[in-house]
Amino acid sequence: MIKNLSLFKRLKIALGLVITTALLVILTNAQSFAVFTNINLTKLPQYQADIQVGNREQGTGNSISQVPSESSQKTHPLPSTLARWQDETNSGDYFDEIKPTKYGYLIWSQFPVKVYLETPNINNSNQSQQWIQTVSQTVEEWNNYLPLEIVENPELADIEIIRKSPPLQFTPGKKLPRARSALTSYKVYKKDNSLDHRFTILLSPSQTGKYLLAASRHELGHALGIWGHSKNEGDALYFSQVRNPPLVSARDVNTLKKIYQQSTSLGWGNNNNLGM
Numbered sequence: 001m002i003k004n005l006s007l008f009k010r011l012k013i014a015l016g017l018v019i020t021t022a023l024l025v026i027l028t029n030a031q032s033f034a035v036f037t038n039i040n041l042t043k044l045p046q047y048q049a050d051i052q053v054g055n056r057e058q059g060t061g062n063s064i065s066q067v068p069s070e071s072s073q074k075t076h077p078l079p080s081t082l083a084r085w086q087d088e089t090n091s092g093d094y095f096d097e098i099k100p101t102k103y104g105y106l107i108w109s110q111f112p113v114k115v116y117l118e119t120p121n122i123n124n125s126n127q128s129q130q131w132i133q134t135v136s137q138t139v140e141e142w143n144n145y146l147p148l149e150i151v152e153n154p155e156l157a158d159i160e161i162i163r164k165s166p167p168l169q170f171t172p173g174k175k176l177p178r179a180r181s182a183l184t185s186y187k188v189y190k191k192d193n194s195l196d197h198r199f200t201i202l203l204s205p206s207q208t209g210k211y212l213l214a215a216s217r218h219e220l221g222h223a224l225g226i227w228g229h230s231k232n233e234g235d236a237l238y239f240s241q242v243r244n245p246p247l248v249s250a251r252d253v254n255t256l257k258k259i260y261q262q263s264t265s266l267g268w269g270n271n272n273n274l275g276m
């Protein structure tokens with residue numbers, strides 16, 4: 001009988017220990033969740049990793065394997081919107097931050113550039129409408145400097161914009177992958193004997209309101225050819241998100257104009273030695 005009682009006591013102690021441990025685990029998890037949320041709230045994401053060359057493996061077999069020689073790169077006539085652009089404020093540019101790709105600068109030569117907005121996969125039609133409206137607004141903004149047109153058929157699109165989380169970014173030497181708020185990538189392929197390109201913009205569903213507006217404006221800038229980042233907080237192509245996102249700045253347009261005065265292999269073909 002005495003023996004049984006002490007066994008009961010031991011059981012009680014053991015049970016108490018289990019409950020205490022479980023509580024500790026719950027509390028610790030709650031704390032780390034709180035820290036995680038806190039970081040999300042106080043730190044705005046950086047854009048730095050939001051541009052990348054399209055994945056060839058995803059291509060439909062028409063991606064090119066050989067790059068045309070640099071000597072075959074030529075300039076296109078400046079679109080009239082950019083030719084007319086005069087910066088009376090003399091704000092300068094950040095052209096030095098824009099690096100040409102192996103195809104030269106990522107310049108469009110057929111206007112208007114066709115943009116397709118994929119209808120968001122959300123049940124709430126109000127939210128869906130809001131998303132389309134916000135992204136369309138940024139297309140309108142850039143349309144002042146480079147002719148753009150929203151098309152209903154994705155097959156006609158030069159630039160496709162999708163509400164979807166970009167894949168997590170794994171950095172060598174770092175344990176945790178980084179979530180990205182947006183990602184813009186391009187593919188180059190041969191079409192009717194000339195070299196063509198196509199952009200895809202992924203905008204994370206985590207972006208809403210003014211942050212969605214800023215992210216869409218920023219990524220569209222990349223897709224129009226600004227393949228790099230500004231170090232100035234007042235530019236739409238600044239490398240980080242800011243609390244009060246700026247509109248497309250004079251420096252953004254000055255940079256865009258300078259880019260369109262450079263040479264490229266894109267949009268050229270026929271007489272060029274494409275090596276294909």
Ligand SMILES: [Zn+2]
Pocket residue numbers: 047048050051218222228229239
């Ligand atoms: Zn960027």
